[in-house]
Amino acid sequence: MSDTGSHIELDVKAVEDDGTFTGYASTYAVDQGRDVVVPGAFAKSLATRPAGRIKMLRDHDPRQLIGQWIDAKEDATGLWVKGRLLLDIGAAKEAYTLIKAGALDGLSIGFRTLRDRWDSAKKVRFLEEVDLREISLTAFPMNESAAVQAVKDDDFARRIVAAIHRANAQIQRA
Template sequence: MDGHFTGYASLFGVADLGNDVVSAGAFAASLGQRGAAGVRMLFQHDPAEPIGRWLSLREDARGLRVEGVINLAVQRGREVDALMREGGLDGLSIGFRTLRSSPQRGGLRRLLAIDLWEISLVTFPLLPGARAAVPEGPAAPLAMELRAFARRLAPRGSPSARPVVARTVAALSSSVPPKRFA
């Protein structure tokens, strides 16, 4: 496997176990400033445990959609990848600084602007619906092989290879029903 996964690190309008509710657009300024490369991928929010990098972070109608790749050259990365593929680890959790919020009824706090620092793969996410999933279905092995092949061909960090790979993977994945996240 190549360490690739997708998921939702945050869901809009859903209260987490700490009574925070993230509003649509809360990540926009931070993502515009930092981009995916400026947000760290950690294990269990431990800054001593970077385990990969984010390929894409974007807001959609549901929440903060993420696409990342675990670094399999790192021991912890191999362990996390194995746990994810066997279903033992799938939680995502955001590390951030609140820039703007407002109180809501019932003790909830609505987060209107967030400075996103890191997203971690965790055992127990504070937002139970924040989950990651590894590729599945009949197109998944081919999609992973194409990604790995494209990375071998393209110079490291080449921006021109990414859109081609993304379009190819999207075309292959369109025949597979989308994975639902709980």
């Protein structure tokens, strides 16, 4: 199981009240294992196994099925995903709490390599085609930029709006 890596800063590490969140499961950069997923590597896999058939696990553990992927697509950054934690499951509720607190934010892909090439000069393996099997929430992804992204959190949004109103009131008093 491998990912790609460079760090993406997150604005808010939260999930919606229903457990929905988005993020990048993979990006097109060198990961800690010296692998690079290249653009288009997921295309055939996503055509035959849509998001709903990709498993959402905790730490690549098949005994910890914690949710379902709603959408998965490649874009200019990497493999963007949208998923929903099934909050009636204990491990999913725990993941939800950890994500909301900002303690859990990594995503990691589980796949079979179908086509790759080794660049001996760069000492990097380029993954040209992969069979995506699962995407896990994990504390330590191989790809440091594979992470849960900023997602609407009603509580957070209310705090931001209140802060903006307070700042506007102070500006008007000045």
